Amino acid sequence: MQQTSSAKWLSILALVPFLVLPPAATADGETPKRASEILRSVDDLWRGNSSHAITTMRVKTRHYTRTMRLEGWSKGKEQTLFRVLEPKRERGTVTLKSGNHIYTYLPKTDRKIRLTSGMMMGSWMGSHLTNDDLVKEARLEDDYIARISFEGVRDGQNIIEFTLIPKPEAAVVWGKVILVVLADSSTPLSEQFYDEDMQLVRTFSFTDMKLLAGRMRPAVMRVVPVDKPEEFTEFIYEKLELDIEISDHFFSVSNLKRR
Amino acid sequence: MKLNRLAWRNLWRRKRRTLITAFSIAFGVMLAMTFTGAGDHYYTRMIDAGASMGMGHITIAPIDHNRAPSLKKRLGNVQQLRAEALLRPEVVDAMVRISGQAMFASAHKSIGGMFMAIDPAQERESNNLFIRSIIEGSLFANANAPGIVVGVKLAEKLRLRIGKKVVYTTTDAHGEIVSAIERVSGIFKTGISEVDSSMALLPIARVQKILQYRPDEATLVALMLDDQRHTRATRDTLAALPVYARAEVLSWQESQPDLAGMIALDKSSNYISQLLIALLVAAGILNTMLMSVLERKHEFGVMMAVGMTPGGLFRLVMIESFWLAVVGLMVGIIISTPWYIYMSEVGIDLSAAYGDDMDFGGVLIDPVMKVRLFKESIIAILCGLFALALTSGAYPAWRAGRVPPVDSLKIN
Numbered sequence: 001m002q003q004t005s006s007a008k009w010l011s012i013l014a015l016v017p018f019l020v021l022p023p024a025a026t027a028d029g030e031t032p033k034r035a036s037e038i039l040r041s042v043d044d045l046w047r048g049n050s051s052h053a054i055t056t057m058r059v060k061t062r063h064y065t066r067t068m069r070l071e072g073w074s075k076g077k078e079q080t081l082f083r084v085l086e087p088k089r090e091r092g093t094v095t096l097k098s099g100n101h102i103y104t105y106l107p108k109t110d111r112k113i114r115l116t117s118g119m120m121m122g123s124w125m126g127s128h129l130t131n132d133d134l135v136k137e138a139r140l141e142d143d144y145i146a147r148i149s150f151e152g153v154r155d156g157q158n159i160i161e162f163t164l165i166p167k168p169e170a171a172v173v174w175g176k177v178i179l180v181v182l183a184d185s186s187t188p189l190s191e192q193f194y195d196e197d198m199q200l201v202r203t204f205s206f207t208d209m210k211l212l213a214g215r216m217r218p219a220v221m222r223v224v225p226v227d228k229p230e231e232f233t234e235f236i237y238e239k240l241e242l243d244i245e246i247s248d249h250f251f252s253v254s255n256l257k258r259r
Numbered sequence: 260m261k262l263n264r265l266a267w268r269n270l271w272r273r274k275r276r277t278l279i280t281a282f283s284i285a286f287g288v289m290l291a292m293t294f295t296g297a298g299d300h301y302y303t304r305m306i307d308a309g310a311s312m313g314m315g316h317i318t319i320a321p322i323d324h325n326r327a328p329s330l331k332k333r334l335g336n337v338q339q340l341r342a343e344a345l346l347r348p349e350v351v352d353a354m355v356r357i358s359g360q361a362m363f364a365s366a367h368k369s370i371g372g373m374f375m376a377i378d379p380a381q382e383r384e385s386n387n388l389f390i391r392s393i394i395e396g397s398l399f400a401n402a403n404a405p406g407i408v409v410g411v412k413l414a415e416k417l418r419l420r421i422g423k424k425v426v427y428t429t430t431d432a433h434g435e436i437v438s439a440i441e442r443v444s445g446i447f448k449t450g451i452s453e454v455d456s457s458m459a460l461l462p463i464a465r466v467q468k469i470l471q472y473r474p475d476e477a478t479l480v481a482l483m484l485d486d487q488r489h490t491r492a493t494r495d496t497l498a499a500l501p502v503y504a505r506a507e508v509l510s511w512q513e514s515q516p517d518l519a520g521m522i523a524l525d526k527s528s529n530y531i532s533q534l535l536i537a538l539l540v541a542a543g544i545l546n547t548m549l550m551s552v553l554e555r556k557h558e559f560g561v562m563m564a565v566g567m568t569p570g571g572l573f574r575l576v577m578i579e580s581f582w583l584a585v586v587g588l589m590v591g592i593i594i595s596t597p598w599y600i601y602m603s604e605v606g607i608d609l610s611a612a613y614g615d616d617m618d619f620g621g622v623l624i625d626p627v628m629k630v631r632l633f634k635e636s637i638i639a640i641l642c643g644l645f646a647l648a649l650t651s652g653a654y655p656a657w658r659a660g661r662v663p664p665v666d667s668l669k670i671n
Contacts, residue, residue: 100436170440171438171439171440172424173365173424193366194366195365195366196424
């Protein structure tokens with residue numbers, strides 16, 4: 001199982017921001033400043049105040065393959081809720097992220113559980129992402145210093161490549177993160193996570209451009225662990241709505257049951 | 260005492276038989292000494308090793324923490340709790356620590372485990388198994404210095420080396436999930452795979468900040484005693500002190516029930532084998548004495564005819580048993596002493612039999628079998644065997660007193 005402390009999977013799941021991009025808070029100099037501005041514009045472009053999405057998650061590992069349909073809602077960066085639509089056996093299972101905590105609700109047993117720190121390392125619904133990714137996601141902007149490491153044409157596409165270096169005190173396991181976006185539309189193409197020896201550990205790739213929420217956006221996001229290249233977790237978006245009306249109460253723990 | 264001299268002489272009428280019986284008692288002494296001594300040594304080693312794994316012989320813990328551990332439960336004013344404990348003469352050392360569950364993560368993996376936050380100023384190799392097992396790097400310099408010391412298997416699984424990042428995630432004083440980063444400063448290898456794959460040491464002052472503890476708060480004070488046998492008495496004394504009224508004072512049996520259970524189990528099987536040895540020794544004495552009584556039927560008949568009472572005969576045989584026991588114990592002490600010295604100084608290396616994983620109830624064991632006898636064990640062995648010899652002489656002595664004089668005078 002992959003540990004992913006800086007993934008933005010929840011945002012991706014709810015499909016509001018494809019990326020929660022870090023501003024270069026402390027770095028000075030021309031390049032970091034510009035990098036953070038571009039990144040922020042990418043962020044703004046993709047992030048709505050709230051969202052509603054329907055997505056299919058496909059997980060393939062050496063041991064099993066599973067497919068799930070999920071419906072998700074989000075508001076801001078701190079509140080996300082989604083529930084399982086299919087398979088029928090797991091229908092109604094709800095996961096709520098509220099601030100630093102994750103709660104799950106299992107309709108079969110009618111129980112709400114707040115995940116403990118020991119459970120955070122667990123795989124989220126059997127995928128290559130962990131519960132821990134949820135909690136760490138919102139902290140991203142405080143954790144990295146970003147700079148543009150490449151700008152121009154690569155493989156026939158006009159791209160910008162960002163290198164994100166974790167701040168020394170940040171609770172981030174990665175050595176660096178490399179993010180590639182299309183220069184014109186700020187559409188993300190890939191995101192690569194490296195360990196401290198600068199060895200690639202896992203890759204996020206964004207493909208299949210499709211009209212979603214009034215824009216061309218990549219509809220497929222795939223997570224591949226580098227040491228197990230035959231395995232992956234894939235999110236395929238069917239539907240996306242941005243800036244919908246939704247109340248804070250919707251994301252409350254007491255509301256879990258009614259979902 | 261005519262009877263006494265008579266008994267002594269009787270004993271040496273059959274030198275070979277007496278000596279063989281005396282040697283069987285002597286071997287009983289030696290075996291009992293070896294078993295008990297191995298136990299005394301082994302359990303002490305294990306209890307001390309267990310104590311050096313974090314909880315000490317005695318643990319001062321927040322109320323109910325032992326039953327349901329949580330980082331929310333904590334002790335206040337820990338330095339005072341520590342200082343009060345150190346006033347007791349049998350408490351040789353006391354360490355303030357925070358121990359709890361955490362998840363350790365690197366870029367490659369994350370693993371659930373335990374952390375123990377310590378103040379290097381209070382720790383010593385003798386009271387901390389992990390510190391004395393460091394094989395690479397070193398402990399962080401002080402309670403506020405960055406660093407983490409991880410188990411060798413944990414390091415392997417997370418692919419860590421000295422200087423690499425580890426993110427640990429745990430719950431703080433308010434139940435919130437918190438994470439922080441440390442760089443590996445040392446790697447330890449205890450040989451207990453369970454511990455090597457899940458344990459890490461952290462600097463206590465930094466952990467207090469992460470957990471939102473005040474600087475005088477921690478989850479336990481571990482006390483090391485001069486002798487583990489003082490555990491219960493010291494625990495009871497400390498528990499009665501008003502300063503510990505708002506804490507729980509636990510013995511190692513309570514804080515490490517696995518170890519206590521294993522030792523109790525091992526002890527009872529040790530007792531059973533000792534009981535079997537005792538039975539064999541008793542059968543030997545009984546056999547010898549009964550033989551000597553039965554073959555002296557005629558003689559006893561004559562003695563009774565010239566005025567010896569049945570009670571006198573009983574006493575005579577009992578005194579013979581007594582002297583036999585004394586001789587046996589003397590021989591036992593003579594042959595056991597060099598053996599004991601060898602076993603307590605050198606011991607027998609059993610490492611081939613144990614293999615790599617040398618833990619017992621989660622505690623490291625020494626692959627060299629050695630013996631060490633407590634004073635009370637020596638007294639117990641000698642008194643036990645002595646009583647055994649007298650008891651097994653009782654039936655033959657009773658038989659001797661019951662010899663019908665006229666019948667026994669008939670010549671067969």
